Amino acid sequence: MFWSADADTSTVLLTHAPDMLPAASNLFPKLRETHARSDEQGVHFLLAAGSQTIRLVRLAGGPANGPLAALVPLDADGPDRTEALDRLLRALQGRTVPDDRRLTPQQRRRHRLMLQATDGHTSGASYRQIAEVIYGSERIRGEHWKTSALRDSVIGLIEGGLAMIAGGYRQLLRHRRQR
Secondary structure, X not given: OOOOXXXXXXXXXXXXXXXXXXXXXXXXXXXXXXXXXXXXXXXXXXXXEOOEEEEEEEEOOOOOOOOXXXXXXXXXXXXXXXXXXXXXXXXXXXXXXXXXXXXXXXXXXXXXXXXXXXXXXXXXXXXXXXXXXXXXXXXXXXXXXXXXXXXHHHHHHHHHHHHHXXXXXXXXXXXXXXX
């Protein structure tokens, strides 16, 4: 799946390297534009790096071959973009690629549960049926359902899932930062 480059702060933007830079070994030939698609932004493609996938965009007008440079806009998402660039360089050099740290394991679990609950809800399942799938039938039987904290939890998961579907998923692509 592709996102536009402006929506995903982990997408590495590639452009032609300026002539003023010293000639260096070009790592780009190691990149194979697999699962590529083109649009007005450029060529979007993926690079498998261990258990991760790095999204790349060779910007329109950039050469298919030849030296490339990474473009890092000077904005609030700069640290996220430099982390993505670090992962790309490590992958190209055959080094260990660190995990993407934008989501904690707990956040990943909650997001998975939100989508699972929302999928059940949109398929017509009741809150109780969704809770039985997520928390188990035994745990639900021991609760007074109308005042159950598990019922409230399922409702919250569905509300969160619907918000993600309505565009809130973009927040997953950014680190939380203190202002």
